[in-house]
Every structure is written in C-alpha cells, then in structure tokens.
Amino acid sequence: MRIWIVALFIFCFSGIAHAAPVNVQLKGSFDFLSDAPMEKIEGLAKGTGQISLDVDNVSQLKGTVTVPVAGMETGNETRDEHLRSETWLNASAHPNITYVIESAEVLNEKRKGELGIFKLRVKGTFTLHGVSKPLETVVTLKSKANKYKVSADFQIALADYEVVGASGIVGSKVGKTISIKVNMRGKS
Amino acid sequence: MRGLQSIFLVLGLTLGGAALGILGSWNYLMEQPLLATKEKQKVTINAQDEDGQPILDEFEDPVVCQALVPLDPPVPGLDVYGPAAGILGGAGLASLGIFAVLLWRSRKMVVSGD
Numbered sequence: 001m002r003i004w005i006v007a008l009f010i011f012c013f014s015g016i017a018h019a020a021p022v023n024v025q026l027k028g029s030f031d032f033l034s035d036a037p038m039e040k041i042e043g044l045a046k047g048t049g050q051i052s053l054d055v056d057n058v059s060q061l062k063g064t065v066t067v068p069v070a071g072m073e074t075g076n077e078t079r080d081e082h083l084r085s086e087t088w089l090n091a092s093a094h095p096n097i098t099y100v101i102e103s104a105e106v107l108n109e110k111r112k113g114e115l116g117i118f119k120l121r122v123k124g125t126f127t128l129h130g131v132s133k134p135l136e137t138v139v140t141l142k143s144k145a146n147k148y149k150v151s152a153d154f155q156i157a158l159a160d161y162e163v164v165g166a167s168g169i170v171g172s173k174v175g176k177t178i179s180i181k182v183n184m185r186g187k188s
Numbered sequence: 189m190r191g192l193q194s195i196f197l198v199l200g201l202t203l204g205g206a207a208l209g210i211l212g213s214w215n216y217l218m219e220q221p222l223l224a225t226k227e228k229q230k231v232t233i234n235a236q237d238e239d240g241q242p243i244l245d246e247f248e249d250p251v252v253c254q255a256l257v258p259l260d261p262p263v264p265g266l267d268v269y270g271p272a273a274g275i276l277g278g279a280g281l282a283s284l285g286i287f288a289v290l291l292w293r294s295r296k297m298v299v300s301g302d
C-alpha cells in the first residue's frame with residue numbers, strides 16, 4: 001500500500017514539474033515585401049499553424065506553419081496571377097509554403113503575472129516552390145492563460161528556392177530577397 | 189533621307205505621347221479608370237482610443253489593423269501618367285510647330301533672296 005502511495009506521489013510530482021505540452025492552433029497574417037530598384041511590392045497572405053508547446057519548457061517547441069500560395073495578395077490582380085503562375089511560385093504544383101519548426105533555443109524569457117514573453121532562436125525547414133532549405137530565425141512567443149501570439153521577421157532569397165521569374169525582372173522590379181513578417185495568434 | 193526618318197520618328201513619338209496624354213487626362217478628369225490597373229495599397233492603422241492612446245491587446249502590444257485597400261483614383265495607370273505624358277507630348281508638338289515655322293520662314297527667305 002505504501003509503495004502505491006509513494007508511486008502516486010512521484011507521479012503527481014513529476015506531473016507538476018513537467019506539464020504536458022499543449023497543441024495550439026494558430027491563425028494569422030504574413031506581410032511580405034519586395035523592395036526592388038524599380039518597384040516596391042507590399043503583400044499580404046493568410047496562414048495557419050499548429051505548434052506543440054510547454055510554457056515551462058519552451059525549448060521543446062515543435063510545429064508547422066502553412067501559407068497557401070493561392071491566398072497571397074499584392075494589391076494587383078494581374079500581378080497576383082503572375083505570382084501564382086509557373087514562372088514564379090507555380091501554385092498548381094506547389095500550393096503551399098511551409099515552415100517546419102525542428103528545434104528552439106530560449107534567448108530571453110520574461111514573466112509578468114500570467115503573461116509570458118519568450119524570445120527564441122528557432123531552427124527549421126522552409127519550403128517554397130517545392131524547394132526545402134534550413135532556415136533559422138528569431139521568434140517572439142507570448143502566452144497568457146491559454147492564448148498565444150507568435151511573431152517573427154526574416155528574409156529569404158528567391159534564388160535559394162529556384163524562383164527565377166520572368167527574364168530580367170528579379171533584381172529590377174522584384175527584389176532578390178523578400179522580407180517576411182509573421183503575426184499569428186491562437187488558443188490551446 | 190536620314191533626316192526625314194528622324195523627323196518622322198520624333199513626330200511619331202510626339203503624337204503618340206500627345207494621344208496618351210489626351211486619353212489619360214480624359215480618364216483622370218472623367219474619373220473613368222478604364223485603362224488604369226486597379227491597384228490596391230497596403231494600409232496599416234494603429235488603433236487608438238478617444239484620447240489618442242494606442243489600444244493594447246491582451247499581450248500588451250498595440251493593436252494594428254492591416255488591409256489592401258483600393259485607391260481612388262486607382263494608381264498607377266494611364267489616368268495618372270496620362271497628364272504627364274500629355275504635357276510632354278504637348279511640349280513636343282509645340283517644339284515641332286516652332287521648328288516647322290522657322291524652317292518654312294528660312295526657306296521662304298532663301299527663295300526670295302532677302
């Protein structure tokens with residue numbers, strides 16, 4: 001009987017020390033900016049994500065973020081059609097842009113009552129145009145009760161993902177690198 | 189012959205510019221953006237309360253709203269670049285006119301022997 005009580009105590013204690021990770025469904029917006037010498041293009045896209053997270057052990061963060069290419073908008077319908085075409089992102093063959101979070105390192109952590117603010121260096125695989133490359137970025141994760149907010153800024157080079165585009169356009173009217181700003185929210 | 193080709197080239201460009209200008213100005217003035225691209229622009233609004241203070245979300249961050257909003261009049265397009273093209277075309281036509289008058293007068297003077 002005593003053994004069972006001790007086992008139960010240990011089980012409960014270990015449960016307090018390491019809360020189980022929770023699954024968070026995220027939704028949000030992705031701003032993208034192409035700042036080329038001849039044209040500046042600002043666009044918006046909507047995306048979803050699913051992360052597994054334990055606020056007491058944030059370095060175990062895992063998850064996937066997905067942005068459908070069909071939902072990317074630049075404010076010009078003709079340009080949006082070009083963006084989805086085979087010459088650019090080829091939405092019919094590669095309908096989604098994804099980022100798979102593989103590891104996270106806590107750079108900074110602050111607690112203010114219920115509010116937790118974590119600055120993380122996240123490593124993962126970014127897939128665009130059917131080409132996958134490792135991508136490392138700094139992510140700010142905020143948590144309050146069962147609500148979460150994720151934000152990040154990073155850049156990608158189109159050449160890395162074999163996005164060639166129309167002849168002579170990349171570098172003149174479309175930037176060689178695209179700046180991306182992520183803002184997502186969700187509940188567990 | 190080469191001089192004639194150059195004159196036709198300049199004349200063509202000038203008339204083309206003037207035509208674009210007339211068409212663009214017409215679109216602009218009549219607010220009929222038929223030839224304009226219906227461009228939208230990303231607008232970012234920082235939410236504020238009645239006192240002008242930023243409204244914060246549950247994470248104590250300022251609430252920011254973003255959207256792609258159609259512009260009035262839509263830009264860029266002929267309705268915007270048209271008037272500028274019109275001015276250039278008009279200036280070109282005026283220059284050509286002055287040049288033609290000067291040429292005509294100088295020929296007349298040569299023929300009359302003055």
